[in-house]
Amino acid sequence: MDRYFEKISFEQFKKDILDDSILYEEYELPSRSTVSAAGYDFHAINDIDIKPGEIKKIPTGIKAKFLDDEVLFLVVRSSMGFKYNVRMCNQIGVIDSDYYNNIDNEGHIWIALQNEGNETYSIKKGDRYCQGIFTKYLTCGEKVSNERTSWTGKPKR
Numbered sequence: 355m356d357r358y359f360e361k362i363s364f365e366q367f368k369k370d371i372l373d374d375s376i377l378y379e380e381y382e383l384p385s386r387s388t389v390s391a392a393g394y395d396f397h398a399i400n401d402i403d404i405k406p407g408e409i410k411k412i413p414t415g416i417k418a419k420f421l422d423d424e425v426l427f428l429v430v431r432s433s434m435g436f437k438y439n440v441r442m443c444n445q446i447g448v449i450d451s452d453y454y455n456n457i458d459n460e461g462h463i464w465i466a467l468q469n470e471g472n473e474t475y476s477i478k479k480g481d482r483y484c485q486g487i488f489t490k491y492l493t494c495g496e497k498v499s500n501e502r503t504s505w506t507g508k509p510k511r
Contacts, residue, residue, distance in 0.1 A: 356420065356421055357418070357419060357420035357421065357424065357488055358418070358419055358420075359383045359384050359394065359416050359417070359418050359419075359486075360383070360416070360417055360418075360419065361378070361381075361383065361415055361416065361417075362415055362416070362417055362459075362460050362461075362462045363460060364378050366459060366460045366462055367415055370413045370415075370459065370462055371399065371413050371415060377399065377400075378415075381397065381399045381415055382397045382480070383416065384396050384397070384416060384486055387482075392485075392487050393429070393485030393486060393487050394485060394486045394487070395431075395482035395484075395485055396414050396416065396428075396465070396482065396483060396484040396485070396486065397480050397481065397482055397483075398412070398477045398478065398479055398480060398481050398482075398483055399413070399414070399415050399479065400479055401476070401477065401478055401479050402476070402477040402483075403474050403475070403476050403477075404440065404467055404468075404469040404474065404475045404476075404477075405469060405474050406469050406470075406471060406472055406473065406474065407469065407470075408468070408469055409443060409466060409467070409468045410466070410467050410468075411464055411465075411466045412464060412465045412466070412467060412483075413462065413464055414462070414463045414464065414465060414484075415462070416462070416463050417453075417454055417455070417460055417461035417462055417463060418449060418453075418454060418461070418463065418486065419451075419454045420451050420454075420488055421451060422451050422452075423451075423490055423491065423493075424451060424488055424489065424490055424491070425448060425449065425450060425451070425488070425489060425491050426447075426448075426449035426486050426487070426488055427446055427447065427448060427449075427486070427487045427488075427489065428442065428446065428447030428448075428449065428463070428465065428484055428485070428486050428487075429442070429446055429447075429484065429485050429487065430442045430467065430483070430484055430485075431482060431483060431484065431485060434467075434475070434483065438469075438471050438473075438475050439469070439470040439471035439472075440467055440468070440469050440470070440471060440475045441467065441468055441470060442465060442466060442467060442468075442484070443466040443467070443468050444466065447463075447465065449463060449486075465483070465484050467483070
């Protein structure tokens with residue numbers, strides 16, 4: 355299989371989310387709701403409330419494996435932005451293929467949402483709140499490093 359989603363390890367789950375093996379076993383991998391859907395829906399692990407003006411960093415419990423010449427774009431579900439003025443802080447998340455299994459966090463994907471509306475926005479456990487879209491990308495042939503760098507810009511070892 356060229357691309358797939360999987361859960362982070364239970365050890366990473368305990369570190370990032372909660373030491374709860376039942377919750378770990380029951381949360382869902384992203385999935386498409388119809389055969390024509392481009393996006394894989396991410397489902398909330400827990401209930402989430404985002405107050406007006408608030409930013410919430412949401413752990414997905416998910417990592418993604420895909421080909422080197424592909425990227426995973428993350429976008430908020432359109433109804434959230436259009437109806438409720440809830441947005442991803444970076445508007446579009448860009449997940450590179452070498453993020454998978456990195457030494458910092460196994461490639462655990464997080465989503466940062468901001469409520470720019472006037473009312474608290476609630477996401478219930480299991481609700482879809484984000485979509486992931488895989489696509490190919492082109493490069494211009496420049497020389498680049500084969501090593502992913504940390505947030506500090508230093509190569510990972």
